[in-house]
Amino acid sequence: MTPKIISVCNLKGGAGKSTIAVNIACAIERQHSGACVLVDADKQATASIWAESGQLSVRVLSKVLQEAKPEDRYPGMLWITQIKGLAEKNDFIVIDLPPGLRFSLAAVTAVSDLVLIPVNPSGIDFHATASFIDLIQKSREVRGSEKPECLIVPNRLDRRTTIAQKLSLYEQFGEPIAPAIGMRTSFAYAFDHGQWIGDFAPGSVAHREIQQLLDHIANGAAAPAAGEAINSPS
Ligand SMILES: Nc1ncnc2c1ncn2[C@@H]1O[C@H](COP(=O)(O)OP(=O)(O)OP(=O)(O)O)[C@@H](O)[C@H]1O
Ligand SMILES: [Mg+2]
Numbered sequence: 001m002t003p004k005i006i007s008v009c010n011l012k013g014g015a016g017k018s019t020i021a022v023n024i025a026c027a028i029e030r031q032h033s034g035a036c037v038l039v040d041a042d043k044q045a046t047a048s049i050w051a052e053s054g055q056l057s058v059r060v061l062s063k064v065l066q067e068a069k070p071e072d073r074y075p076g077m078l079w080i081t082q083i084k085g086l087a088e089k090n091d092f093i094v095i096d097l098p099p100g101l102r103f104s105l106a107a108v109t110a111v112s113d114l115v116l117i118p119v120n121p122s123g124i125d126f127h128a129t130a131s132f133i134d135l136i137q138k139s140r141e142v143r144g145s146e147k148p149e150c151l152i153v154p155n156r157l158d159r160r161t162t163i164a165q166k167l168s169l170y171e172q173f174g175e176p177i178a179p180a181i182g183m184r185t186s187f188a189y190a191f192d193h194g195q196w197i198g199d200f201a202p203g204s205v206a207h208r209e210i211q212q213l214l215d216h217i218a219n220g221a222a223a224p225a226a227g228e229a230i231n232s233p234s
Pocket of ligand 2: 017018019042046096097098
């Protein structure tokens with residue numbers, strides 16, 4: 001079963017949050033027509049700009065989450081209320097979050113059933129991700145809760161290194177790892193055309209990878225033979 005509120009978040013900029021949020025939301029919408037809303041919580045408005053073409057199959061709503069001040073006792077309270085309101089009226093909410101949040105992360109962990117964490121295979125990204133996961137794990141301790149669940153999404157894996165070499169690096173986080181998404185230029189072209197990958201390049205490797213990620217989220221399905229997929233052309 002697909003979790004109800006899925007946030008796509010990482011402290012690191014450019015990790016692929018918007019790309020994965022838009023495509024996963026559209027993939028959910030493809031399976032459950034009219035049931036999913038994509039929340040653009042980033043003032044950069046990438047998801048909203050993506051939707052300006054009118055060709056994205058999912059509804060996109062702007063609900064920007066601002067960074068809180070360290071002294072705020074209840075960061076993002078209004079935002080939490082807005083997201084919960086949307087969750088009462090819709091089956092699935094996917095949230096595209098901005099990079100660099102710290103104090104407002106409490107609001108993200110409070111509303112999310114699942115946090116997808118896209119991570120590019122570079123030392124800089126691993127470093128930022130380790131800090132982010134540390135914050136999530138501390139928030140679970142404070143709340144005495146297993147939630148939110150996290151899923152690391154290895155993103156932009158290239159063809160030069162085997163998937164096994166790369167994936168071993170992701171194990172350091174101690175959180176579940178999703179099927180990887182390769183370096184696929186078609187994601188950027190899909191944005192240029194204002195479409196999700198399932199409409200822009202149906203049946204492509206990039207489309208299949210998004211579908212595999214959604215299947216993994218929904219069913220806990222075993223990871224595909226990703227080495228083969230990563231080495232395929234996009
Ligand atoms: N799997 C991929 N293959 C190729 N390019 C990708 C992939 N994922 C993301 N990109 C590209 O990387 C860039 C950053 O992606 P995106 O905007 O989704 O990241 P982000 O984490 O949302 O960034 P920000 O922190 O600025 O919000 C974009 O040009 C996007 O097209
Ligand atoms: Mg973004």
